[in-house]
Amino acid sequence: MDLETIIQTRRSVRIFSDKPLEKEQLESLGLAAIWAPTGGNAQPWYFIIITGKGTIKVIKTLSPGLLGNPQAVIAVLADKQYNVRKMGQVGETLALMDCSMAAQNIMLRAWDLGIGSCAVRSFNQKALQEILEIPEHISVELLITLGYPGHEPAPPPRRESVIQWDRFHGET
Ligand SMILES: Cc1cc2nc3c(=O)[nH]c(=O)nc-3n(C[C@H](O)[C@H](O)[C@H](O)COP(=O)(O)O)c2cc1C
Numbered sequence: 001m002d003l004e005t006i007i008q009t010r011r012s013v014r015i016f017s018d019k020p021l022e023k024e025q026l027e028s029l030g031l032a033a034i035w036a037p038t039g040g041n042a043q044p045w046y047f048i049i050i051t052g053k054g055t056i057k058v059i060k061t062l063s064p065g066l067l068g069n070p071q072a073v074i075a076v077l078a079d080k081q082y083n084v085r086k087m088g089q090v091g092e093t094l095a096l097m098d099c100s101m102a103a104q105n106i107m108l109r110a111w112d113l114g115i116g117s118c119a120v121r122s123f124n125q126k127a128l129q130e131i132l133e134i135p136e137h138i139s140v141e142l143l144i145t146l147g148y149p150g151h152e153p154a155p156p157p158r159r160e161s162v163i164q165w166d167r168f169h170g171e172t
Contacts (some may be wrong), residue, residue, distance in 0.1 A: 065122025
């Protein structure tokens with residue numbers, strides 16, 4: 001698939017097949033993450049690749065937004081404190097932006113490999129930190145569920161009118 005096709009045909013997948021993912025595929029997703037742009041090259045992020053069925057089951061119980069039974073989950077973590085120490089208050093926002101860019105890289109590379117994904121923000125932060133042994137000052141910003149798609153989601157509509165030229169042409 002060319003990049004434009006990957007971008008436009010990636011869908012949030014919420015039903016996964018039982019087919020396992022290869023370790024090399026998950027390693028490739030990790031690399032996609034760390035090569036995302038990052039403000040000041042600070043890289044205030046961590047990526048925990050979770051494949052244990054038991055752990056995924058527990059994560060599911062702690063995450064109302066996590067649908068289906070993924071073969072793997074990548075937890076995207078931010079160390080906002082580190083970024084704030086490095087570059088002041090703006091570091092907090094930049095850390096979130098960095099994590100978002102890394103997450104997008106993961107999801108697009110996944111789809112490039114035929115793997116479906118879904119970003120999940122609805123989870124219990126404290127409980128996840130506990131079971132993944134994450135220190136208090138490092139937060140989980142996003143979970144990315146992964147697995148071969150067990151369905152073909154219809155593309156949700158997008159508003160092309162938000163693409164505007166030269167100046168703001170009004171809300172749509
Ligand atoms: C920051 C963020 C948080 C999201 N959280 C959830 C979630 O908790 N559960 C879920 O099923 N989908 C979640 N999604 C997926 C969106 O619902 C989905 O991207 C949107 O409906 C557009 O569909 P598409 O990804 O197929 O283009 C999230 C997406 C983003 C970017």
